[in-house]
Amino acid sequence: MTETRQRELICTLAKSMFDRGLTGGSTGNISARTEDGGLLVSPTGTSFGRLDPARLSRFDSTGAFLDGDPPTKEMPLHSAFYDTRSSAGAVVHLHSCHAVALSLMPDVDADNFLPPLTPYAIMKLGKVQLLPFFRPGDPAMGQAVRGLAGKRSAVMLANHGPVVAGKDVEAACNAIEELEDTARLAMMMQGLRARQLTPAQVSDLVRHFDVDWDT
Template identity: 55%
Template sequence: MTATISEETRLRDAIVRVGASIFDRALTFGSTGNISARLSNGELLMTPTNASLGDLDAARLSRFTAEGVHVDGDKPTKEAFLHRCMYCERPGAGAVVHLHSTYSVAVSILADVDPDDVLPPLTAYYVMRVGTLPLIPYYPPGDESLARAVGEKAKHHGAVLLANHGPVVSGATLAEAQYATEELEETAKLHLLLDGRAIRPLTPAQVEALKTKR
């Protein structure tokens, strides 16, 4: 099965738009962060290495076969394996967003978070778009052990937080992955703003009720 030219063009343009939106709102900076999306034939489009999300060229995005082989476009990001881990374990994923967003990274550095679920259920939209958020232990960039750790958690979670690094978030569509990433960042910000104060998170019953609304 081959993707149509119009499908690929639309997806390339969408990645550029989302990247610019994320960058312009300071959710990432410099050449940090990367975005990928999957075509109907299983091929992947991904932002290349050393590229600012605020200044992407649709024609130069890295393209991979469904098997993960780089076949076209600029040299791929060294974090491409993070995206492939999510797609392999989440067949319904159509896009993945990985950022070094400030508040999410800050939370990933805290010593007292629950590694099975980093953030409390502060809002309904966080629960619906992210759910539970496991923390992946720190591994140096490019370490293959990181790929295995992410893949293991991705079997049951659409989003993970890399310790001292940042979030990796999947979605059925690029828009869903973007919105979930933004909801995660805002919840991380709320969590830090409320530090030291008594909070009233959603109850387990309220969280359970929201699972049917995702």
């Protein structure tokens, strides 16, 4: 994919998520690898609904800033995924409402944040790690991701929002939308006796779709 096309795709997908209320105002950030090993990153303080392809932050393969507007303050978070997961071609971070709401619940499993309600979150995300609250922009968020040693493609920042790495920007966006959809289902089922997938069904999905599912 040419860099011009990739810039346009980043902005198109970001606007789609903004238009559907998955992140609002100037929240969220997105990045993607370029063919030369560099990065395109959404600038700090920008809205997903109004990203300009020509003004995306551009880094070279060594991590040196080249041009564009100043990048998101969450760069340590993005860098942590790229440095620990060789398969990461894009990273997306949203402030999606239902995922944040689920992170506030007292009984969620930090090691496996999303309950097994449908097969799709398992297939697209594997296990999602719930991380504790960090001040936005705190480099400690990146350190926490590095501490997972590349074992998770997705994390949930408590009281903040989800972060997902994918093989490319479309895959990352699709996966983070699946995370939000599953969190929405989980909140809808609060206090009800939801019939979840069984451990045997989860194991079958993991085997059949070769899901990266650490034990």
